[in-house]
Amino acid sequence: MFFTLIAFFAALGILITFHELGHYWVARACGVRILRFSIGFGRVLLKRVDKHGTEWAISAIPLGGYVKMLDENETIAAGTQPPADSFQAQSVARRVAIVAAGPVFNLLLAVLFYALLNVVGTQEPAAVLGTPAVQTSAAKAGIEAGDRITSVNQKSVQSWSQVRWELMQQASDVGLVELGLEHDGREFTRSIELPVIQDPSKEDPLRLAGLVLGGATPIVRSVVAGSVGEKAGILEGDVIVRAAQTSATDITQVITTIQQHPDQTLVLQVERAGKIQDITLVPGAVTLDSGAVVGRIGIQLGGDIPMVEVSYGPLESLQKGLVRTADTAWFSLRMMGKMLIGEVSWKNVSGPVTIADYAGQSARIGWSAYISFLALVSVSLGVLNLLPIPMLDGGHLLYYLVEIVRGKPPSPKWVEIGQRAGFGILASLMVLALFNDLMRIFT
Numbered sequence: 423m424f425f426t427l428i429a430f431f432a433a434l435g436i437l438i439t440f441h442e443l444g445h446y447w448v449a450r451a452c453g454v455r456i457l458r459f460s461i462g463f464g465r466v467l468l469k470r471v472d473k474h475g476t477e478w479a480i481s482a483i484p485l486g487g488y489v490k491m492l493d494e495n496e497t498i499a500a501g502t503q504p505p506a507d508s509f510q511a512q513s514v515a516r517r518v519a520i521v522a523a524g525p526v527f528n529l530l531l532a533v534l535f536y537a538l539l540n541v542v543g544t545q546e547p548a549a550v551l552g553t554p555a556v557q558t559s560a561a562k563a564g565i566e567a568g569d570r571i572t573s574v575n576q577k578s579v580q581s582w583s584q585v586r587w588e589l590m591q592q593a594s595d596v597g598l599v600e601l602g603l604e605h606d607g608r609e610f611t612r613s614i615e616l617p618v619i620q621d622p623s624k625e626d627p628l629r630l631a632g633l634v635l636g637g638a639t640p641i642v643r644s645v646v647a648g649s650v651g652e653k654a655g656i657l658e659g660d661v662i663v664r665a666a667q668t669s670a671t672d673i674t675q676v677i678t679t680i681q682q683h684p685d686q687t688l689v690l691q692v693e694r695a696g697k698i699q700d701i702t703l704v705p706g707a708v709t710l711d712s713g714a715v716v717g718r719i720g721i722q723l724g725g726d727i728p729m730v731e732v733s734y735g736p737l738e739s740l741q742k743g744l745v746r747t748a749d750t751a752w753f754s755l756r757m758m759g760k761m762l763i764g765e766v767s768w769k770n771v772s773g774p775v776t777i778a779d780y781a782g783q784s785a786r787i788g789w790s791a792y793i794s795f796l797a798l799v800s801v802s803l804g805v806l807n808l809l810p811i812p813m814l815d816g817g818h819l820l821y822y823l824v825e826i827v828r829g830k831p832p833s834p835k836w837v838e839i840g841q842r843a844g845f846g847i848l849a850s851l852m853v854l855a856l857f858n859d860l861m862r863i864f865t
Contacts, residue, residue: 426782429792430774433781435461435484437528437800441807444527445489445520452516455507458490491520514822521818528804529747535797537743543733544790546581550728552636552674559614560632566605567636567675573602580732582635589628591753592616636672638725642692649720654703656721657694664691673725680705681716688717750801773855776862812837812844 439461446459456474462481469479491509504511509520549571554560573579574588592599598613617627628634640662645652665679666688680688684707691700705717734742760766777799784795810820817840825831832840 425785426778429781429785430778431484433777433792433796433799436796437531437803438484438487440531440800441524441528441803442487442489444523444525448523449489449491449509449520452512452520453507454509454512454520455492456489457492458488460490461487514825518819518822521815521822522808525804525807525815528800528807529751532747532750532797532800532804533740533743535743535793535800536746537736537739539790539793539797540732540734540739540742541736542790543731545729546583546732547635548637548728548730549579549582549585550635550637550672552634552672553678554632554634558630558632559616560612563612563614565601565603565612565614565632567672569603569605571601572604572609575600576602581730584732586628587749589616589633591749634674635727636674638673638727640673640676640723641725642721643724644722646720646722650703650706651719651721654701654719656690656692656701656703656719660692660694662690662723663693663698664689673723676723680719684708684715684717686717747797747801750798751805754802754805768854769858769861771851771855771858773852773859775856775859811847812840813848814844817844 442459442461446456449456456476458477458479460477460479460481462484463486464482466479466481469477471477492505492507493509509517512520551560551565551567551569551571553567554565571579571585574585575592577588579585579588589599598615600611600613602611603609614631614633617630642651642656642658642660642662644658645656662676665676666683668675668679683705685704687702687704689700689702691698703719705719707715708718709715733739757766757770761768761770780795781792784791807815808819809816811817812820821832821837821840831837
């Protein structure tokens with residue numbers, strides 16, 4: 423729990439700080455005087471005043487932050503002309519640039535994170551498929567275990583994470599997806615239909631379509647004492663190369679074959695110390711909660727998933743970082759739109775509990791997973807703040823758009839009404855997000 427909280431607060435601190443630095447740097451470039459730059463709330467841990475008169479403060483809890491500029495509403499006496507270095511004295515174009523800088527900087531930070539991952543390179547699972555479940559789109563299309571995906575809708579892919587990203591974007595729309603495949607040097611294409619995403623927390627559209635990661639060599643990690651497997655002579659470290667008449671290209675295939683032979687003779691071919699030998703056994707019959715009867719032999723299987731290194735040159739990495747950030751932002755907007763019209767479940771809205779959980783999980787996996795998580799949340803933060811909701815940066819941009827169209831800013835009355843409406847919308851979203859978090863925990 424402590425590690426998860428550290429990862430969560432570190433992520434928030436980085437993303438919020440960069441967001442506020444966007445406002446700060448652009449405001450300074452426009453000649454606006456900055457009174458205070460604050461990150462977090464609660465007890466102030468660090469505070470100093472620089473040569474420009476700006477007070478810098480870091481508080482104990484890094485939830486939120488702000489940049490306080492010289493503003494006629496508080497600092498300038500009523501009825502006097504605002505000085506040239508105040509925020510309100512700036513042109514509409516400059517105010518738009520200052521306000522938009524925060525979300526834009528979050529998007530740029532995501533570009534840099536994705537570019538960094540592309541330059542350094544990451545080890546990712548190869549896009550090798552496992553055995554598709556019967557009656558799924560993949561099975562009906564003739565996809566088999568060991569097929570390697572090389573393209574999605576003619577867009578080249580190298581790893582399973584790239585495949586998953588492309589397919590998850592396609593899963594938000596109805597239609598066929600064309601997969602480029604390779605198996606034993608033979609290249610071909612197959613078309614499958616992905617189910618539309620409703621609630622990813624309960625169902626995975628790729629798995630429902632029969633697309634599962636495969637390629638892991640089935641290795642016996644342990645054997646239960648007194649089990650069918652031990653009595654038949656299976657040893658820890660054995661590599662299963664064939665189950666019945668099917669070549670064991672992945673763990674899923676072996677498990678499925680064993681489960682399909684309750685109280686039936688089954689021949690497993692294993693590799694031990696470089697030699698191949700056959701082991702004949704009869705899996706015991708076990709009745710599941712669903713009522714189905716499956717075979718079990720009392721062994722635990724593990725496997726080494728084939729990996730590929732994905733890396734690019736600096737310029738290509740930057741270009742791919744831009745594309746990935748744009749794709750992620752557009753995907754987020756599309757999902758929001760589908761939630762509004764009821765095509766996607768509101769259960770997809772996540773709150774701080776879920777985000778903290780993902781922060782901890784990604785940090786435990788490694789720095790590359792954590793950087794990828796930061797990039798994703800940075801895009802989400804940027805997109806969210808650009809929404810035309812009062813109290814967010816996008817709400818202020820909406821006011822400036824009205825000012826440009828009307829030639830004067832909206833009246834204080836309408837601004838107040840907008841602020842109240844914006845607060846209500848944000849409060850409702852927060853309650854929904856927390857409710858979804860709690861439902862995921864308890865169900």
